[in-house]
Amino acid sequence: MVQDRVTRITTTPVAFHDLPLLNTVGVHEPFALRAIVEVETAAGLTGLGETYGDEAHLARLRGAADALIGTEVFALNDAAARVTRVLAADTTTGGHGMSGMVTGSSTADRVLSPFEVALLDIQGKTVGRPVSDLLGGRLRDRVAFSGYLFYKWAGHPGAPADEWGAALDPDGIVRQARTMIDRYGFGALKLKGGVFPPEEEIAAILALRAEFPDLPLRLDPNAAWTVETSVMVGKALAGVLEYLEDPTPGIEGMAEVARQVPMPLATNMCVVAFDDVPPAVRADAVGVVLSDHHFWGGLRRSQLLAGLCRTFGLGLSMHSNSHLGISLAAMTHLAAATPNLDYACDTHWPWKRADEDVIKPGAIGFVDGAVAVPDGPGLGVELDRDALGRLHEQYLSCGLRNRDDTGYMQTVDPSYRAVSPRW
Ligand SMILES: O=C([O-])[C@@H](O)[C@@H](O)[C@H](O)[C@@H](O)C(=O)[O-]
Ligand SMILES: [Mg+2]
Structure with missing residues (x-):
């Protein structure tokens, strides 16, 4: 050998x-x-x-x-x-x-x-x-991703507006979604919430629904709401969301919300490690787990999570943070080889500049909202030294050494505090 x-x-x-x-x-x-x-x-x-x-x-x-x-x-x-x-x-x-x-x-x-x-x-x-192939072989040649919408300022403080411009209300979010779909062809949309009072975010989702009647929609406020607020939003968006992601903090709170809203709850916050699975299943707190190989221990341990989701009747989706092409390739191989990946995966890809990456161009990219699984050996992407x-x-x-969204916000609004739940 x-x-x-x-x-x-x-x-x-x-x-x-x-x-x-x-x-x-x-x-x-x-x-x-x-x-x-x-x-x-x-x-x-x-x-x-x-x-x-x-x-x-x-x-x-x-x-x-x-x-x-x-x-x-x-x-x-x-x-x-x-x-x-x-x-x-x-x-x-x-x-x-x-x-x-x-x-x-x-x-x-x-x-x-x-x-x-x-x-x-x-x-x-x-x-x-x-x-x-090392993960059991691809079950699909193309992996679908969702268009990840964010409320955003027109530009960074003190800088000119960027090419996406501001998105601070339902019209801005619909405009952003249209641009993202025109550029990437996404067939599902996720809105990052927890930014404005929940009524405004409900209005943004309803505006997306009116504009894109056939697209699956998700809303993720990152645990910004109390149980009561989450239930209010869940009821207001009955029949509109394919899932509601992390409305409220903790397994207990999520279980309470899950009992009262019609759609499945999804999470990348209260089930983030194998130890979280038994209590979440016992409490019936979530219907969908967003896997993420960056914090679940790699691709094979993510497959282990997929197996647990299948065993316990949970749906499986995929979480993302800001990332480059090596991560996109790994996510794509994993998703291609995971039988029960039931939803389009998240990606922050549209938010990075097309000309900024560490891999050579051409190996990986989006067509019709999906990424073709690279055929080359290994990840199929090459480092651009x-x-x-x-x-x-x-x-x-x-000058940045740690991600600090709160500290950056405080440079604009010194009274700003990160609190959960906020509403
Ligand atoms: O990039 C962000 O602002 C997201 O909120 C990210 O940090 C989350 O981890 C993520 O996308 C999520 O689904 O919770
Ligand atoms: Mg999330």
Whole structure:
């Protein structure tokens, strides 16, 4: 048996331009941060992974990288054990890339994820097959994504309006949806809520429904509402939403809402780790789990989650944060090989500049709201070293070291506080 081992791992933080997208904890800063992981092997292969770029996470990635030197490239269980061992002594907190929105996910899973993806990329290159084949084989050639709408300012404070302009009311949201559908062809829409009083967000959803009568719609206020408010919104949008995402904090609150609203509740906040599954199932708190390989421990552990969802009769969708092409490729391979991925996946892709990425152009992109599963070996995307260098320089010069939507909002409104629930 020919073995190949990890000889070197490089973790490079990068920053790419982001727009002033509003959410319930504040507003996106001018740059989003990511970390790009390159795993090199004795046989001369390189695998790629992408993850959050917050400082504490970067430090944990570097500690894990040291512990992974010497790992055999097919030994994913050994890789997971090494990461768990090295993190056992870690007492640092934060750095989860969510700006205070999700805190309960497993640190070990978040750290393992980019290395697992990179090792799968290497395995695929070793055997000459796409990652989706290593995950059991693709069940679809194209993976559908949803158009992710955000309330937004016209531009960053002090800067001219960006190409999307303002979206601060139902008309602005409908306009944004139209542009996004014209550009990308999405067949489902998600509105990030929790920004304005719920009545205004209900009006925005009803305006979307009037404009796009056939498209599945979702609303996600990131736990900005009390149980009572969530029930009010759920009833007002009966028959309009395919699911209501994280209306209220915690499994108990979600269960209370679930008992009183007609549509399924979805979550990427109260079920974010395997330990959350039993209590959520017992309480019947959610109907849909949004998986995310970046915090569920990689692609294979996301498949484990998919199996649990099937076992317990839960729907499965996919969560996203601001990301680049390596993540998009990994999400696409995973989704293609997951039988019960019942919904179009989330993606922040439209919000990044088309000319800013760390992969060479052409391998991956959107047509009719879907991404074709890359056919090349591994993830099927290639690192653009010059682009990586440019985005790393941008990281060094941009001054941001942690995602801080709340702090950025406070530069505009010093009285602003991130509270949950807000209404
Ligand atoms: O990017 C954002 O502002 C989102 O609110 C993101 O941070 C969430 O994690 C996410 O998209 C969600 O579905 O909750
Ligand atoms: Mg969400």
